[in-house]
Amino acid sequence: MGLKTGLGSSDKKSALNVIYIVLDDVGYSALGCFGSEIETPNIDSLAENGLRYNNFNVTPLCSPTRACLLTGRNCHSVGVGFITEIDWGPQYPNKRGRISDTAATLAEILKLNGMATYMIGKWHLVPGHEAASSGPFENWPLSKGFQxxxxxLLAQTDQYAPDLVYDNHRVQRPDISNYHLSExxxxxxxxxxxxHISVTPDRPFFLYLAFGAQHEPHQVPREFIEKYKGVYDKGWDEIRKERFERQKGLGVIPPYTELVERNPGIKPWVELxxxxxELFIKFQQTYAGFLTHTDQQIGRLLYFLKSKNKLDDTIVVLLSDNGGSQEGNWNGSINDSAYFNGIEESVDTMFAHIDEIGGPSTSSNYPKGWAQVCNTPFKYYKQNTFFGGTHVPLIIQCPQSIPDPGSIRSQFYHAIDITPTILDLLGIEAPGVYEGVPQMPLHGLSMLDTFTEPHVPSKRKTQYFEMIGHRAIWQDGWVAVTYHETGIPYNEDHWELYNVNKDFSQKYNLAKKYPRKLKELQAIWWEEAKRYGVLPLSDNPYRKGYEGLQEGRTTFIFYPGMAHLPTSAAPQITLSSYSITVPIFRATRTAEGVLIAHGNHSSGYTLYIKDNYLFYEYNYVGTVYKMQSSVEVPVDYSTIRFEFKKEMLNQGMGILYINGQQVGTLYMPRTLPFLISTEGLDIGRDRLTAVGTNYPVAEFxxxxxxxxxxxxxQDDQKDNQFLNKRDSIYINLNGTIIYL
Structure with a gap:
């Protein structure tokens, strides 16, 4: 099928290239052209030559927004109502972690119409248990329209030592000095x-470029961190006020907007x-430097397009997937698995590593105080259905179709509306049937008329939001929204009401003043929820007990030479007794190295031989338990074994064996309750970043x-009766366990 032209356009216009640039965890005020002090000149140039949308919303989490963006449908309808690492099981078709075959992606549609399709960066649209190198591959990018x-593939990766996939196979990072993933x-x-342009210069292309930045870990070369030395000494309260005033001056917020109060729990800067x-300043310097570094990479792409005379023939769409992240918790973080295990890192412990922040030995994230600054002028964060989680910057550059570049548009639109706009611009209709599968209609509406008509009313009149029980509904400038507490019945949630046509920042709750309006919007939310597959609701994926390929499995056999296995597909050893058995052969006493390793510098475990002795290390978010065998590992054949015998909930005894003989014991007072590591498992080496503190060489x-x-x-997780007691734990918004 050839590329169709539309809107009475010429063949030249129909041959437009399309680029989506998706930033991660970049709140509404983070970019220079949206009021930030952070230098983003290349992104700002897109705004100068295109349009900024100041009333644009997404879902408050990574995967769902990407599903909306690529399909033009609501996330629950296509099966991606949550992050894809967790497949909620068949009883929750709205949260299966993959895009339904009934919703062809933009890449599939454009490929069908003769365009080349390329994807670079973060995918996050494959179930976690399918991210292993054995597949299945039906939900990897090449099976969703990208050539x-x-x-x-998943939510995050280390910027210095990433888990890279090339087409359908894992690859090592390029062996170059000063490597950085964004570059x-x-x-x-x-x-x-x-x-592409060397061989097929007249064929249009679609490029989907999704950076890992600004998702944690915040990692960037030191010179970018030093660039912001002194900038943040005044603290988050003053920086937020300055951004707010700058936003008014730029016109990206209405002049009547008022700045909301600090989010609950954030301390006034003067009280710190x-x-x-000092620690919090360093975290924010790192975030700022990371974003400026990302902007430089976008500049390289724009320069390339301009130098090859392609920029004027290319529509560029740049947005963030959600607001600034609260996952650094109150103090910030240098261990990326801490938050996901409900562990608050102490200021004193992190301060001892302050000079390492942003480098390869930490997985940094800023504290919640800076996250709210990122979301100025709004309240709350990523994961929440208030504007702090959903209201993000959108920039569209389309030289042939925008008569007033540098302008601002204020129509309310959503991530589902981008792809219908592109199809409208190119004159392409979404197919009713794709590869024999009937397609659900697009839920999004074209924004194309806003390119030429600054004040045309938005075609979108209603949009629902839902994330782990948090809910909101926007209709014609009114918003009803609730912050859901896990375990509380949904009908007991406290709803708030805002007229965002007059109260852009959601500062004044009108629920008591207009109770009828609130009830009306609540009823509309339930109607939209039924229409778009949001139901059934659930606020705790952990209790579902569905683990994809691991479901019902208690024995895993791995062989040397296996590719790096992501955590989402590795055995879940937390809150369980278990054993690791490794038969080996040593021809000489010099044979040594890693037998099995799962994790990184933040957390995990490793079993290795060094200097003829057997070692076991377990990293509990910076606290390392370590034991050495009492005897040497023999030359010739032997069987290495480690056993963990759980006691109580998450403590127990580790025992080392060589050929059945006990050679070491180690009491482990705390083990990780939910997530071993954000980095995966290796056999025969420790790829990416090292768990071990004692390796003589990389990977060992x-x-x-x-x-x-x-x-x-062992089947002893059933002993964890506390998991079913609401008053014993709090399941945070990622479905992980936080102890009270």
Missing amino acids: RYYGF DLVDKTLEFLTD KTKEK PFSGQIERAVIEL
Whole structure:
């Protein structure tokens, strides 16, 4: 099928290229052109030559927004109502972690119409248990319309040592000095586009470039951090006020807007201790430097397009997937698994590593105080259905179709409306049937008339929001929204009401003043929820007990040579007794190295041989339990075994064996309750970043022979009766356990 023209346009216009640039966890005020002091000149140039939308919303979480963006449908309808690492099971078709075949992606549609399709960066639209190198591959980018892919499959990866996938296979990061993922992603982007325009210069392309930035870990070369030295010494209260005034001056917020109060729990900057201030400043310097570094990479892409005379023939759409993240908790974080295990890191412990923040030995994230600054002028954060989680910057540059570049548009639109706009611009209709599968209609509406008519009314009149029980409904400038407490019946949620046509920042709750309006909007939310598959509701994915390929499995056998296995597909050893058995052969006493490792510098475990002794290390978010065998590992064949015997909930005894002989014991007073690590599992080496504190070389590959590694889980999770007691734990918004 050839590319169709539309809107009475010429063949030249029909040959427009399309680029989506998706930033991660970038709140409404983070970009220079939306009021920030952070330098983003290349992104700002897109705004100067295009349009800024100041009333644009997304879902408050990564995967659902990406599903909306690529399909033009609501996230629950296509099966991506939550992050894809967790497949909620068949009883929750709205949260299966994959895009339904009834919702063809923009890449599939454009490929069908003759365009080349390239994807670079963060995918996050595959169930976690399908992200292993064995597939299945039906939900990887190449099966969803992209012809070439380079990036990472899940929510996050280390910027210095990423878990990279090229097309349908894992690859090692390029062996270059001063490596950084954002630079690598743009290197590969330019490689793909150079191949394309060199051989098929007249064929239009669709590029989907999704950075890992600004998702944690916040990691960037030191010079970018130093660039912001002194900038944040005045603290988050003053910076937020300055951004607010700058936003008014730029016109990205209405002149009547008022700044909301600090979110609950955020301390006034003047009340912080000196050590807290120093640490928190360093976290924000790192975030700012990371964003400026990302902007430089976008500049490289724009320069390439301009130098090849392609920029004027390309529509560029830049947005964030949700607001600034609260996942750094109150103090910030240098261990990326801490938040997901409900562990608050102490200021004193992190301060000892302050000079490492932004570097390869920490997985940094800023505290909630800076996250609200990121979301100025709004309240709350990513994961919440208030504007702090959903209201993000959108920039569209389309030189041939925008008569007043540099302008601002204030129509309310949503992530589902972008793809219908592109199809409208290109004159392409979404197919009613794709590869034999009947398609659900697009839920989005074209925004194309806003390109030429600054004040045309929005076609969108209603939009629902839902995330782990948090809910909101927007209709004609009114918003009803609730902050849901896990375990509380939904009919007991406290709803708030805002007239955002007059109260842009959601400062004044009108629920008591207009109770009828609130009830009307609540009823509309339930109607929209039924229409778009939001029901059944649930606020706790952890209790579902569905683990995809792991469901019902207690024995896992892995062989040497296996590719890096992401955590989402690795055995879930938390809150369980288990054993690891590794038969090996050592031809000489010099044979040593890692037998099995799961994790990174933040958390995880490793079993290895060094200097003829067997070692076991367990990293509990910076606290390392370590034991060494009492005897040497023999030359020739032997069987290495580690057992963990759980006591109480998350403590127990670790025991080392060589050929059935007990050679070491270690009492472990705390083990991780939910997530072993954000980094995965390896056999025979420790890829990416090291768990071990004692390796003599990178990866420390085992120089002997490994027959296999067998992990066996005991069925004692049923003893964790507390998991069903609401008053014993709090399940946070990612479905993880926080102890009270």
